[in-house]
Amino acid sequence: MKHDSSLLVRALRGEATERPPVWFMRQAGRYLPEYREVRSRVSFLELCHSPELACEVTLQPLRRFGFDAGIIFSDILLPLEAMGADLTFNPGEGPRIHNPVRDRGGIAALKGIDPVVDLPSPLAAITMTDAAAGVPILGFAGAPFTLACYLVQGGGSKNWEIVKTMMWQDPEGFTDLLNKLADVVAAHLQAQVEAGAAAVQMFDTWAGALSSEDFRRFALPAAQRAFRGVKGPTLYFTKDSSPFLPWLAETGASAIGLDWRTDMARARAHLGDIPVQGNLDPIALHAPPEEVAAMTRRVIAAAGQKGHIFNLGHGCIPSTPVEGVQASVDAVKGWSW
Amino acid sequence: MKHDSSLLVRALRGEATERPPVWFMRQAGRYLPEYREVRSRVSFLELCHSPELACEVTLQPLRRFGFDAGIIFSDILLPLEAMGADLTFNPGEGPRIHNPVRDRGGIAALKGIDPVVDLPSPLAAITMTDAAAGVPILGFAGAPFTLACYLVQGGGSKNWEIVKTMMWQDPEGFTDLLNKLADVVAAHLQAQVEAGAAAVQMFDTWAGALSSEDFRRFALPAAQRAFRGVKGPTLYFTKDSSPFLPWLAETGASAIGLDWRTDMARARAHLGDIPVQGNLDPIALHAPPEEVAAMTRRVIAAAGQKGHIFNLGHGCIPSTPVEGVQASVDAVKGWSW
Numbered sequence: 001m002k003h004d005s006s007l008l009v010r011a012l013r014g015e016a017t018e019r020p021p022v023w024f025m026r027q028a029g030r031y032l033p034e035y036r037e038v039r040s041r042v043s044f045l046e047l048c049h050s051p052e053l054a055c056e057v058t059l060q061p062l063r064r065f066g067f068d069a070g071i072i073f074s075d076i077l078l079p080l081e082a083m084g085a086d087l088t089f090n091p092g093e094g095p096r097i098h099n100p101v102r103d104r105g106g107i108a109a110l111k112g113i114d115p116v117v118d119l120p121s122p123l124a125a126i127t128m129t130d131a132a133a134g135v136p137i138l139g140f141a142g143a144p145f146t147l148a149c150y151l152v153q154g155g156g157s158k159n160w161e162i163v164k165t166m167m168w169q170d171p172e173g174f175t176d177l178l179n180k181l182a183d184v185v186a187a188h189l190q191a192q193v194e195a196g197a198a199a200v201q202m203f204d205t206w207a208g209a210l211s212s213e214d215f216r217r218f219a220l221p222a223a224q225r226a227f228r229g230v231k232g233p234t235l236y237f238t239k240d241s242s243p244f245l246p247w248l249a250e251t252g253a254s255a256i257g258l259d260w261r262t263d264m265a266r267a268r269a270h271l272g273d274i275p276v277q278g279n280l281d282p283i284a285l286h287a288p289p290e291e292v293a294a295m296t297r298r299v300i301a302a303a304g305q306k307g308h309i310f311n312l313g314h315g316c317i318p319s320t321p322v323e324g325v326q327a328s329v330d331a332v333k334g335w336s337w
Numbered sequence: 338m339k340h341d342s343s344l345l346v347r348a349l350r351g352e353a354t355e356r357p358p359v360w361f362m363r364q365a366g367r368y369l370p371e372y373r374e375v376r377s378r379v380s381f382l383e384l385c386h387s388p389e390l391a392c393e394v395t396l397q398p399l400r401r402f403g404f405d406a407g408i409i410f411s412d413i414l415l416p417l418e419a420m421g422a423d424l425t426f427n428p429g430e431g432p433r434i435h436n437p438v439r440d441r442g443g444i445a446a447l448k449g450i451d452p453v454v455d456l457p458s459p460l461a462a463i464t465m466t467d468a469a470a471g472v473p474i475l476g477f478a479g480a481p482f483t484l485a486c487y488l489v490q491g492g493g494s495k496n497w498e499i500v501k502t503m504m505w506q507d508p509e510g511f512t513d514l515l516n517k518l519a520d521v522v523a524a525h526l527q528a529q530v531e532a533g534a535a536a537v538q539m540f541d542t543w544a545g546a547l548s549s550e551d552f553r554r555f556a557l558p559a560a561q562r563a564f565r566g567v568k569g570p571t572l573y574f575t576k577d578s579s580p581f582l583p584w585l586a587e588t589g590a591s592a593i594g595l596d597w598r599t600d601m602a603r604a605r606a607h608l609g610d611i612p613v614q615g616n617l618d619p620i621a622l623h624a625p626p627e628e629v630a631a632m633t634r635r636v637i638a639a640a641g642q643k644g645h646i647f648n649l650g651h652g653c654i655p656s657t658p659v660e661g662v663q664a665s666v667d668a669v670k671g672w673s674w
Contacts, residue, residue, distance in 0.1 A: 159619075159620055159654055159656075160620070161620050161623050161654070161656055164618070164620045164621075164623060164624075165620075165623045165624065168621070168623070168624035168625065168628050169624065169625060169628075208598060209620075210598065210618075211597050211598060211616075211618045211621075211650070212598060212599065212600035212603075213600075213635070214618070215598075240577070240579075240598060242577075242579035242580040242582075243579040243596075243598035243599055243600065244598075245579075246600070246603065259580075260548050261545060261547065261548060261549060261552075261577060261580035261581075262549065262580055263549035263550075263580065263583070266549075266583065279548075281501070281547075281548045281551070282496075283496055283497070283498050283501045283502075283546075284501075284505070284548075286498050286501060286502045286505075287501075287502065287505035287506065288505065288506060291505050291506075298550070313548075317496055317498070319496075319498055
């Protein structure tokens with residue numbers, strides 16, 4: 001494989017690296033002036049569906065900061081669109097699905113997809129970006145439970161009450177939905193690997209809406225099913241890692257992404273030799289640069305030398321200061337074990 | 338003490354009870370038609386500042402469901418108003434503080450308070466409600482860190498970037514602010530105990546915005562300082578319990594409230610003999626009644642007989658079904674160890 005000796009792939013194999021590789025979730029985004037320039041010309045979905053523009057915005061933070069990996073610019077909801085969801089992103093209101101799935105009929109009507117035919121844009125973008133970037137490119141997808149959240153609720157939600165009500169009223173039907181989504185996620189991730197992604201990350205952003213019991217009953221088996229269909233290094237991230245630490249080793253992922261609340265030493269104790277990714281508080285980038293550097297070094301020291309990918313514990317936000325990103329990347333690159 | 342032999346106070350002492358006492362966070366609220374009727378006549382802040390009306394809405398869920406405890410109707414931001422914050426609640430936008438604290442001058446300008454003089458409404462409401470209710474009444478306050486979040490940010494926030502930036506830029510100044518808030522919180526809680534509250538709960542809703550490191554550095558010492566000033570049974574609740582489980586035993590609270598994500602057995606393992614409160618998923622009340630009852634019984638069984646107060650893992654929401662609340666309360670009351 002092309003990037004076998006990269007810091008990223010070595011850390012994903014659990015090897016000791018001279019310093020951790022570094023990339024940031026949502027490193028391509030609104031905090032960058034050059035990204036805002038591109039977005040002033042096209043809508044969010046147009047950007048996702050244009051391989052040339054997706055490649056361009058994926059490369060922007062690599063050029064500016066020298067990250068050790070890029071993550072392809074795309075959105076976790078694109079596979080739902082390909083499955084039949086009527087998806088829009090209107091400024092200020094976030095994603096909306098205008099034909100949410102609310103019953104077994106809706107689940108049965110969802111289309112399976114062949115990613116090469118039905119969702120070619122991210123694949124073309126990955127191939128193009130991998131050819132242009134000197135570093136590994138990551139692909140990604142939403143985890144089945146998180147996709148089910150949007151598909152059933154019809155958009156973002158604080159409490160996901162429609163999703164959970166369906167889950168408890170008809171657990172068998174909801175499990176069918178998760179399985180259907182898991183198979184699409186697996187195919188989508190595997191196609192990204194074949195298109196040139198050096199690794200793929202599954203975002204289970206909303207698993208933290210669940211109790212530990214329901215996580216084990218619904219989200220975890222669905223994530224496992226999706227990972228079984230992928231041949232290549234994989235990462236699993238959920239925005240709430242700590243409640244599920246005793247079970248995260250069972251996801252089947254090559255590495256576990258940790259949120260910023262999670263104490264690194266506790267995570268290591270639970271995960272054993274499984275590589276970890278994270279977990280600087282994303283808002284820490286707002287701190288004075290010398291403080292950013294100190295917090296960055298404390299994360300590295302706590303994680304240890306083996307199998308650690310430095311990242312934020314969640315994504316960059318629109319107010320993330322460019323100077324904070326640079327200070328953290330520089331501190332990682334200046335580290336030496 | 339008046340309620341010494343109540344299930345609530347016995348569980349707070351860590352005793353084995355024949356069944357757990359039950360009350361729900363935000364049990365008085367918009368999901369109840371009788372609450373909406375009162376609110377149609379007065380604003381939220383008028384309700385908080387009227388002891389008669391606060392008493393009435395506190396009693397409503399006790400009458401309807403037979404809870405084992407009431408929590409006085411009030412708001413965690415009232416002490417900030419008494420300290421000089423220009424606070425408004427506008428429908429649809431949540432709390433706003435129009436003169437947020439952004440520097441040491443702002444911190445120095447905050448007034449200390451004598452709760453009896455400066456914040457009498459909740460005290461009068463507690464005395465009145467305790468006389469009318471046949472069950473213990475809980476008082477409450479926001480924890481110092483959570484109050485600092487609103488006071489510095491100026492309202493609710495997804496990322497609390499202004500708060501955290503101040504925290505890292507001027508940790509000494511921020512600690513001064515937390516100490517000032519802790520002293521107000523302690524006085525406010527102690528006054529509620531003296532007014533007749535059988536126990537008091539501190540809500541550290543936003544501690545989960547912090548890394549474990551910053552929790553230990555800022556939120557935890559401030560909570561400890563506040564609890565040291567209270568003579569009476571105390572509870573500490575944060576919306577994200579799991580990341581901080583190894584340190585929650587150090588808060589100084591008599592009991593720890595757990596969020597719904599947290600596995601009860603893990604919490605017990607970390608907390609030893611410290612009583613716990615929780616932790617049914619609040620959205621579980623949307624499930625069919627027999628499923629609500631089954632989930633309720635699983636929480637009780639996992640918690641064990643000693644020192645457990647049954648509650649939700651977070652508050653009721655406007656769409657909470659009255660039938661779900663009744664099903665859960667009935668399941669608790671039907672339990673027998």
